[in-house]
Amino acid sequence: MATVLFIEDEPALGMIVKDSLTYRGFEVLYAANGVEGLEQFRLHRPDIVVADIMMPDMDGFTMAEHIRRDDPHVPIMFLTARSQTADVVRGFELGGNDYLKKPFSLEELIVRINALLRAGAHRSTGNGTFKIGRYSFDPAKQRLSLDGREIALSHREAELLRRLYLQRNEVLGRSEVLMELWGDDSFFNGRSLDVFITKLRRHLREDPKIQIINIRGRGYKLVL
Template sequence: MRTKTKILLAEDEPSLGQIVKESLETRGFEVVFCKDGKEAEAKYHESSPQLMVLDVMMPKMDGFTLAREIRRHDKDIPIIFLTAKSQTHDVVEGFTLGGNDYLKKPFSMEELIVRIENLLKTEHNNQDETECNIGKYVFNPKNQSLRYMDDESIALTHRESQLLLHLNANRNAVLDRSFILKKLWQNDDFFSGRSMDVFISRLRKKLKKDKSIQIVNIRGYGYKLIC
């Protein structure tokens, strides 16, 4: 069964948000719908989406602030801003904060869907296309998916997929902590290190069905995928 792409949608106008959500779901996407920035930040960590569509003007936390927080520990997830603002400096700010695209209201659903598909296509083209076995799991970096034996595939985020790709490439050897932080997080500071620890914990949970697989913390050096 084909794994659905998960999109996090943050929009404080309930009617518009529901229309966008239902339209995306009819195109085969899985949608996590949030009505303010704080809820969206929490759902991002809980649901591991593969793309985010963020309204700029939201209560509790605006879209720009949310994007800034997300980009502190995730440089790769595609972000599309939705906004009624039309000033050039607003558009510039959105891209400066790490946005990948910017759509002004009112917009057509067809245009939003095309932009989403283009961003996802770009992301997929950057993935290694070869499936590989990790114990009893089949890992597909291109589709960002992990399947245990004959179970349904589970989706990985871009960063989870890239981290697992590097761990597997160094299977049974130590993956240098500083190297992978600079490679995937662009720096190896304390906050990036804590973020990577979270992603390692997520991978452990997703690989837990095969007891022969371990991701071991080699204190002071990095991590080792034992399989």
């Protein structure tokens, strides 16, 4: 049974999510602010942290910085009403692993929690890198490595590959990615996304077992 530390300063939402996760078989620790969340983390060492960003006493970003000093590997997911790219980037730079915008569905939250837990179980090393076929991928450093050679990725390339990996062998929704990484799902941003997918295919081409498949009208799928 995985233990989830859930930090949210809105009591009604906090109880709804806590009860729903408990019903789905998770052990849930609940805290109402970042100070309590950090105390709970240090006391119980949960398997994953799900935290709001805008909280009293200590915000989610500050709490994540403290957690990362104690544990560089535990998955951290941010929940927030913020959608600006700068906030998303800052969250990942501070060591966040995923970012879910409010309002969100409980089903999507659970899917993402399970994806992060699976990713943690399949990390190739203890330093936060993922094994993608013959490649090693470090999302925090935005580096893709193969046989001693490194490829420096842009933020969007790294974030897109991270999302594809976490939902490997499943469809990553096109509209969802556009809204969260580009800010809207306009035609021109869609063309930009296609360019980034092409770049990732090029970066990964030395392992023919890795495929990024276009699922027409829906999105993309990373097949390993």
